Amino acid sequence: MNETRDGTAPRHSAAAALVDTRAEDWRVLAVLGPYRLLLVATLLTLFRSGYGPDLLALLDPSVFYNGCLAYAIAALALLLLGVYRVPGLGAQAHLHLAVDAVAIGLLVVGAGGIASGLGILLLPPVVGSSLVIRPRLAAVHAATATLTLFAAEFAHQLQSRIWDASEYSQAGLLGLMFFVSGLVANLVAQRARRSEAMAARVGSEYLNLSRLSENIIESMHAGVCVIDADERVRMVNAAARRMLGEPLTPGKPLVAVAPTLAAALHDWRAGRNQSAPLHAEATGREVTCRFTRLGWRDDAPTLLVLDDAALLREQAQQIKLAALGRLTAGIAHEIRNPLSAILQAGQLLAESPQIRGEDQRLLAMIQRHAGRIEGIVRSVLELSRRDRGQARLIGLRDALLRSAALYRESHPHRTRPIEIGDVGAHLQVCFDPEHLQQVLFNLWDNSFEHGGRGGRDVTVRVRARIDSSDGAIEMEVSDDGVGIDTAEQERIFEPFFTTHAGGTGLGLFLCRELCEYNRARLSHVSGGPGATFRIRFATLIVPRAATRPAADTRPSREGL
Structure with a gap:
């Protein structure tokens, strides 16, 4: 199989990197240590009590005891290597299977070959090592365990001089079990790693989005407050604290820190909406409040959006002033031309010798008020042209x-x-x-x-x-x-x-x-x-x- 073309190599590399960093994989190898010690204790107990299978009686006592001692020492050494995690996870998985294959293979040879049924003891080490390595290496481990059983059966028949081909079929069935169990265990482990990686990625994205939302809410000019079904403050931003006062902190009952707001919340839940601004007792500000239920259940929390009523009025005033400014600038521009004609006509009339007495006083009044209007027009136009x-x-x-x-x-x-x-x-x-x-x-x-x-x-x-x-x-x-x-x-x-x-x-x-x-x-x-x-x-x-x-x-x- 061409790994570079079908993309399996990068996926395996990512899986290998993940294997080296997951603490759960080291725990899998650590479980194999107690399994070996328990296996040694069980074999010694059965051998000493005489209740074990007749096949165990074929073993030489001194050889059996020394083999169990060596196997126990190897199990303790593997536990110590797992504590220090040296060498790496993959190397230790190979070493674990090698120790188990040698020990259990010798036990099968001494106990009478594959017919003793002790070859099944290799299944837990094969499954355990397959959980922490790559799929190809899992197949190699299963093949190693299978070859170990074939070699053990061959050594037994060579020692006993009794050749029975049917025993090799039993070894083949055990090998097939090793392959199936190892590959299935490896597949489950790979899927678990991918699910864990996806969960970690989703959790990280959720955490980032949560922090982003908190920062956005905290920097909002509008006050945001979340009240749970028990009318306790669950979340509040800085703007809400400025409007309602510092006593508004998460965990406190709303009625204790903002009675007016709690009463407004009761009215809203009862279907009585109030549009009038509320008076904050701690700060003396007038605030407007909008209520929204966060969910469909009756015990869902309620979102409160608070606005400073004075600031809203000021913004509305600014909008009105802006519209008024544009309107007055347009009117002033249209008035300026006829006003200039009126002023010029007034100046010409003032120079006429026929204007005397009461007419002069009225003309002066016209010029004076026309000059005032001209001043207003000039100020409005200067205001509209200030961006130059x-x-x-x-x-x-x-x-x-x-x-x-x-x-x-x-x-x-x-x-x-x-x-x-x-x-x-x-x-x-x-x-x-x-x-x-x-x-x-x-x-x-x-x-x-x-x-x-x-x-x-x-x-x-x-x-x-x-x-x-x-x-x-x-x-x-x-x-x-x-x-x-x-x-x-x-x-x-x-x-x-x-x-x-x-x-x-x-x-x-x-x-x-x-x-x-x-x-x-x-x-x-x-x-x-x-x-x-x-x-x-x-x-x-x-x-x-x-x-x-x-x-x-x-x-x-x-x-x-």
């Missing part, structure tokens, strides 16, 4: 000085002082320069227009520092104006929210959107006089030499 900028590494101090100079030029008839202090020349941020300038202009306009209500003089201060915890750069824009009311602080970043009669309500919203686009975060800092806004820029990884302060870091003052 390109963030890059810029020096923060230089950008502030340049923006302050441009701001001064845009307000030549007004005194708006801006102090730029504690901003080191070595500080660099990743931001689009045009976006940063737009954000600063909006913040400064809010400080002077809203903080200076009632004719109050306002001074704006800009400071920057490095957060020691993570190395991020934080810049604060503060003023000494009237500040922001506590009731309005939560709404100042909402679109179209304004407290100024001529404001659009898009300035701070646009600032936050531009900051988020540049991976920065704009927030309001409560407390203290006036209003303070903080921009936390994205953390940069720069060489240590680049983080050393420059020689001249003295604060400067720009009076506008």
